[in-house]
Amino acid sequence: MIFITLGSQKFQFDRLLKAVDELVANGAITEPVFAQSGYSDYRPQHYEFKQFLDRDEFAKQMEKADIVITHGGTGAIIGAVKKGKKVIAVPRLAKYGEHVDDHQLQLIKEFKQMDIICACDDCSQLADALDEVKHTEYKPFVSNTQTIIDSIDGFIRASVAHERSAEHRLRILMVGNDPSVKGGITSVIDQLLDHDWNADGVSMTFIPTYIASNPIKKVIFFGKALRRIRRLLSDPQRRPDVVHIHMSYRGSFVRKYQIHKLCRKYGVPDVIHMHGSEFAKWYGECKSSERAKVRTLLREAKAIIVLGQQWNDRVKAIEPAANTVVVSNTVHIPDTKVQQLNNQRFQVLFMGVLIQRKGVSDLLDAVAKLKREGRLGHIRVVVAGTGAQEAELKTKAEQLGLLGDHNSDDLVVDFAGWTAGEKKRELFERSQALVLPSYNEGLPVAVLEAISYGMPVVATNVGDIASAVHDGENGYLIQPGDVNALADALENITDHDRYDTFSRNSRELAERQFSDAEYFRTLVALYQRVAKEA
Template identity: 30%
Template sequence: MKEVLYIAPGNQNSKGGIGLCVNNYSKYMSDFKVLVTHRFTSRLLNTIWFPLCIIEMLFILIKDRDIKILHIHGASKGSFYRKYILFVIARFFTGKKIIYHIHGGGFRDFYLNASKFIQKRIRYVINSADLVICLSEKWKHFYTSAFKPKQIKILNNMIIPPVNTERMITNDKCKLLFLGLIGDNKGIFDLIKTIAKNRNQFEETLELKIAGNGEVDRLTDAISKWNIQNIVSFEGWADQNKKEELFRSSDIFILPSYKEGLPLSILEAMSYGLPIISSKVGGIPDLIHKSRNGILVVPGNQRAIKNAIIKLMNNRDLCENYSHNSTKAVVDYYPDRVLKSLFSIYHELQGNKGLLFEQN
């Protein structure tokens, strides 16, 4: 992998989806090279860090003559602004091939709601990149209809297969799991309100565990306000060991988001054989319809969320069928298949010349 420089946020302990995705790549590639653009939780520290990041990129490209491709991973808002600056500098000062890999579910709204000045910059990046990577057919349709990319490819997000998927049995209640950023965009407060409004129905039958970071105080206040502590528990941020425990002890995974690309949390839940309840947004419908492993709801529709939970709670055969389909479908997102597609993209971009890729 000495010919590719990854430009992405996060590091080995990243709590963001893009950082996790790139970190997963690094575990299966030798001589992995990455420029970290967003290293801290503090906005001030990241602002101070970014000019140093620009200098570091130029130093790497001047010193390391092996690099032929810059693989830039970005999303909306601040992520785009940082990558735009790096993209322009790299395009102006180097002759490297540039891949712009778009993550996140808010890019369409980000573009449509941006000023004309910002829209022009977005079009410049997407139209002048040597290749654009997106996460699903739905996103490919948007980018090809709204922009004029030179080339565009779909690449599945990659997850690492779990070592142990054996179920952990605790009690007879249905175990529901939410894993993600705590905030309105992920639909977590719609889920909390749904549980609260139907507390009498769920009190003896359901346990909801929530793990993640974000608006934690707002979440714990809501759980207390609605008096649902005996149904809902907040587990904090989940590292890899904690995530394994949560997935293995859960029956259903739920993510009723308003905006998504293709969430790694859903793919991870599928790798543990969990049925899915999620939203008709981003690349999720393509995944769930194709896999036939879950129920889709309209974002914000609390009645639909309630009905989906009850349907799976009361239908063990359906859950087992969805579980089997999850396990079967998720193999397309494991390293052997995703990296084969990624390496093919690199070779094609360079005209199959001079690129030597090696997996660990």
């Protein structure tokens, strides 16, 4: 069976789908064919296809396949090779509107030199490629292959960008929280600010619009930021091609609505990057006049970035005309081994803001239940975060007998405060699992960071967490508020054989689905498209 997978990039690849269709029609291909066609317009006449597949459907088709035909995306190629499939890679080309540049040609060439795929530079050569792949044995995926691929991918991006002259660099203005603000939005912004945009032919400017301070200072800070944005948008010599706006709800929406209207005034297209897992709930509580503004912004913005399918459905329910684009959060894959089970101290990490919807109170109840029933074993919990509920949670932990001296066996829960940088990295390296018992989420960066370290995850099945935590494969998914299930999951995850399997699966999932190379390429392609359509 042949499986064609074209990924989720918002570009058509009609040329490839049509070439396969013709080969099936003339009898050159006799095997069953199934295609995940993505954003292509062409509808195959002689084989089955579906635009997008969910995780289980994709895994099923991949398992059945003998040959995978795919575009030159790093994740698509590596995902198939790691499954032991024979891969034919066909590059997307800019001249056909299949991508913004021809980097896939170079990338596929490098893969071919590693002798792990069959390269098909032109669709007219597809029949020959199919003949070759059936009679050739390729090298298997080995542990250091991902590091090599990341290096190649970075080199090619830099080479392609170097060919673009400075005057043709895409100018992007990004606005959002100041990096000093604690929370998941800041984690995403930090990733974007740390990226080498020059290698992508992009000039990135960032103007923070919000700080954590008293109300007067917040207003003054935003007022100054708004003036800076207005000056930039009104200057024909410095005007950005696209404005990337990070937006949540409540005050964040009020601020970003003003920026959106400035973009409209000066004719600059904006991309709204949605955050705030309770956006839909907040929208339902708004007055009709405020809801009308929300719908207007969602309708007028050139693109709405959402973190997953649940987010997409929520936004579409509010404004069906919203031009949503699913771009999951990403994570840099650390150059470390996957986690090993610690039989002396099984450290479970919670990382996030300490507010009610994060479910930390349920976590304390679950840990207390394990201790009370003699099932706690060597489990210890580190709560890394600060927030409005911090004092209340510490009091509760003390009342439940979970606090003690740092060198005492009585210390079951340790409140570590807010962590970032090196301290955060050390916490991930010392911990064996992540727990996130939230009542509402999108796709938290903390979950992606955890699986990148090979950590199993116990989390609630809310938002789009299920895309990164596969129940019974690399962790457990429970329902919000189910303390008994949370306690059982924490106990079960300490089983040695189960832990090793979950740990490997977490790391493989992070490498396959959430690595940052494809994420940034998708963003650049989105910027290019929005700027071109403006």
